[in-house]
Amino acid sequence: MSEKLIEVVDSAGIVRLTISRPKALNALNSDVLAELDSVLSDLEARDNLRAVLITGAGEKAFVAGADIAEMREKSPEQARDFARQALRTLKRLETLPVPTVALVNGFCLGGGCELALACDWAVASDNAIFGQPEVLLGVIPGFGGTQRLPRRVGPAMALDLCTTGRKIDAGEALRIGLVNRVMPQAELEAYAEELARQLGGNGPQSVRAAKQAIHDGMDQDLDSALALETALFAFCFAGEEQTEGMSAFVEKRKPNF
Incomplete structure (x- = not known):
């Protein structure tokens, strides 16, 4: 891969990861997952790591989902391998020993929502849109959504989102416990910096x-x-x-x- 798909910025042990495919609304494909897995593997080995913040490039999307163009022609066996690759990577994120925070702006759908669920908590801008719309594509969540979502918001709401495919705004995401904070989009960056300072000082x-x-x-x-x-x-x-x-x-x- 010639260009970096995961931008890494380290500030005194507070590491910010930015998924950088803005033209594809930061959709998760095999290359993104492989690079993210490699970055997380490097972070696991660090002794001075304090926290990890993860976000998406641009103002339109955190991660709009898994890459449908890549998935469309997969066989069942290839789909299983793709899901397993994603699950390994998100498990690596989930089990980092330090706090992990999703900074969600714009679309956070499908695999993007599952990525946020693998973080310890999520902070959303007021333009964020969440959902598990996989049933609208004839599939189900395959990156942990059917398991982490009910553990976060309860089985009734998880069933609602996973079987209707409906999208919810940041306010409803806060109400059901999917995110921890909601703020104007213009304030998200300042909050991220303050959060990094707070985590770094503990x-x-x-x-x-x-x-x-x-x-x-x-x-x-x-x-x-x-x-x-x-x-x-x-x-x-x-x-x-x-x-x-x-x-x-x-x-x-x-x-x-």
Whole structure:
């Protein structure tokens, strides 16, 4: 591939990834997924990573979906391989040990919605449009939408979106819990910068532990999940981060993590 499909900007461990296919509304094809997977693999190996922000190039779309032109002629076996490629990549994003945030502007449909669902939370501009319209194309979501969407918004709403194919605006996405924040499009960049500063200033070990406790605990019974929380809570006392954080609180100063 001659041109970069994923633009990477690193600012003191806060990494911003921009999917850059604006003429195709940043649609996910095999090349995009392969490059994103490679980038995420590199990020997994980093010790100083604090957070990952992911967005799409241009003002029209976060990601408008998977690339239909590429999918149209696939056989069932090729479709399975394509879905598996996407699932591997989105799982790699989901399991990064640091917070991941989707910055959603414009269309966030199909594979784009599934990409946002693989992030820990999503921030949307007021022009964002969400949906899982695959049934309108004679298929179903294949990048995790039928599984991550009900875990985010509940099975009733997930069934609504996945079986009607209807699109929803940012306000409804906020109401059902699909996104965490909605703001005017002109303010999205400033919020992203503020969020990066906030995440970069928090204790990285404790942030990673909180993410692990929530993600791993969701798939366990309550007693097991509480035991996991206790173990991770105790682990936080094994390093210098807890000493610095609590000392700074007592001394009425800002911690230096």
